[in-house]
Amino acid sequence: MMNNPSINMATLRVACSNCNLRELCLPLGLGLKEIERLEELVSTRKRVKRGDALYRAGDKFEALYAIRLGFLKSAVMSSDGREQVTSFHMSGDIVGLDGLAGMVYSSDLIALEDTEVCILPYERMQELTQEMHTMNMHFQKLLSMEIVRQNGVMLLLGSMHAEERLAAFILNLSQRFEMRGYSRSEFVLRMTRAEIGSYLGLKLETVSRVLSRFSHDNLIIVNQKHVQIMDFEGLRAIVSGQTFNNQNIALKAVKPAATGIDALSDLD
Amino acid sequence: MMNNPSINMATLRVACSNCNLRELCLPLGLGLKEIERLEELVSTRKRVKRGDALYRAGDKFEALYAIRLGFLKSAVMSSDGREQVTSFHMSGDIVGLDGLAGMVYSSDLIALEDTEVCILPYERMQELTQEMHTMNMHFQKLLSMEIVRQNGVMLLLGSMHAEERLAAFILNLSQRFEMRGYSRSEFVLRMTRAEIGSYLGLKLETVSRVLSRFSHDNLIIVNQKHVQIMDFEGLRAIVSGQTFNNQNIALKAVKPAATGIDALSDLD
DNA sequence: CGTTTCGTTGAAGAGTGTCAAGGCCAGTGG
């Protein structure tokens, strides 16, 4: 009578298993009991309509959110009103990590299309991390991964040109879509040019111009929000600064590539 | 027979209590036993000479480090050799958080002056977070605070001008020195102009020029690495974009200041 | 005390930003 664990697991996992999160939310090698506990954590769901905020800077931090479906941006605002988009989120991402620091969110999280999230109440989250070592480590790792990602963005903002930023941005999106089972070469940008610009530290006109240039150079085909990548290698070459007037080839040899930040993958 | 806990604590805290870390490393309201455990964690210390690396990108992640004394930078490098300084660290800071993500450090940590750190071995750290709820929460908070800090840096890199970046940078350093009991108006820059530039996304010449301009405008006095702040308000005005040709005053009224990222404090 | 690293300053130029005009598209209401 049923000593095959995988069958039991299949019935228990209803809430999480047919969800895009499974690789992200479920640490590997969980037992039956642990999965039960986990599913009790993510009990509630919530819908956010396009343009609405899941939370805003200053709101009390009460939960993390796992994105089931949809697309969002997070953004911080300076005291004089400048907005900076700090990341774009899609299905499978966990958002709200910045709220832990001061028990208050420090950024706005805005849906760029109709979105559905799973609520992970902070209180229960804490219980779980305390009781399940695996879960605790997974959560710590999640936080650390976000730090590493932001390091990559700082590299991009601090030392790359407009073309390099956009090439890296497109390749990163492509990769993330691919990881989720969508086409890596054809997708729709859910954000506006201004939002891309804010994220990349550029003005919307520059974003538009660079995309047009890419299109003219047959690297991509752009039609408003629709993007098709025609030349992955070409884009990668741009990210690495392999554009004619480039002399840091010498440097490239000094440092093994393995330790370098990969602008293609670490931007999220 | 000593039923005054504060006296007992004084004797037990030898290792940590006369150390700059105490506010950062010790969660508030620890019991005697907990402090004992904590001190057992930070058993070993290590010295790093100026110019040497505490760790490098790619090194196996085995510990976090609490800086007892000294000054360091962390930096990531792109595959084509561009370096980006991602933060400057001083006494009381905990470094190495990026290593958790992949159990490998993803950045270099280089001492800018002779430095002494306490080693927090990852293994023992994990035990401690598992057994002590307070410690676990404190650690999670630490990670989240780093995320919030980086959001501030992204805002700076993505939407501020050279003068604003440098004003914010100086004020932030000032604040951090003050928190550690040093003068907030007079200090020594331990890093080079090139390193400041890398951190702020500027070239070293631009850093030098802007500092000279500040000096000429009587905001600061600069003598090589020695900086004295003469006009805090003036610097703050620059950070907020209050320089003559500024029209985002309208925006300022829209959003309550409390929720905005404070460029002065959140850069670390 | 020479050598190297670091910092300052000037002049010229490249890369983005700013301003402005027009086109495209989706949604709305007649």
Place this chain on the structure above:
DNA sequence: CCACTGGCCTTGACACTCTTCAACGAAACG
């Protein structure tokens, strides 16, 4: 169904900030 509207995108011309290149001076180090 079509015209209208408003938001978004594209493109051009021009301005400006920052970088690049270069030379020199100052401090740090062996």
